[in-house]
Amino acid sequence: MKTYFSACIMILTIGFSIGSYAQNFSGLDKSPCDIAYYRTDRKAPPVAKVIYGRPLKKDRPVFGNLVPYDKVWRTGANEATEITFFKDVTFGDQDVAAGTYTLFSIPGQQEWTIILNSDTDVWGAFDYKQDKDVARVTVPASKDKKSLEAFSITFEPGDDESADMYLGWDTTRVKVPVRAR
Known part of the structure; x- marks a missing residue:
């Protein structure tokens, strides 16, 4: 009986310990993750998918301050932004094979360099x-x-299998043409 009672106490102790650890979630991410898809229409398979962190402005000047001009930026927050092309595309004026790439950028006051x-x-x-x-x-x-x-x-569909990928934060907007090949 004593062994049975000890086993019950041990099981209850372990159960309460596991239960208390299971409820310790970390806080909300300050720059939550988001996904943008480019599809030629709602039922079509995707041409591209972007996974990125969404930093917040929080009353701060963004470009030229929080994100310096003329330096490589991860194009978002936390992990570097990733873009997957499910088919070969023309990205801006460059031919790019289907695959997954990191999307970096170099913000400038007048123009940006977008990097795969x-x-x-x-x-x-x-x-x-x-x-x-x-x-x-x-x-x-x-x-x-x-x-x-x-x-x-976000992606704004164009004619045929083309779209414009828009990057925006604060009042800055950048547009990159993407066309499925």
């Missing part, structure tokens, strides 16, 4: 290696009257 890099699953841009670049596209930067609190990426 083969080094995936990296945190930030701390270990960025230019020799792993697959494509570099230079696009103009524009301003909008509306300020976006969270960094955002």
Whole structure:
């Protein structure tokens, strides 16, 4: 009986311990992850998918301050942004094979350099290696009257199998043409 009682106490202790650890979740991510898809229509398979962190402005000046001009940026927060092309595409004016790439950028006041890099699953841009670049596209930067609190990426479908990928944060907007080949 004594052994049975001891075993019951031990099982209850372990059960309560596991239960208390299971309820310890970390806090909400300050820059939550988001996904943007490019599909030619709602029922079509995707042409591209972007997975990125969405940092917030929080009343701070963004480009030229929080994100410096003329330096490689992870194009979002936390892990470097990744873009998957499910078929061969023309990205800006560069032909790119289907696959997954890291999406880096070099923000400038008038134009941005958008970079596709083969080094995936990296945190930030701390270990960025230019020799792993697959494509570099230079696009103009524009301003909008509306300020976006969270960094955002979206696709706006065009004709046939083309779309414009928009990057936006605060009042800055950047557009990169993408066309399935």
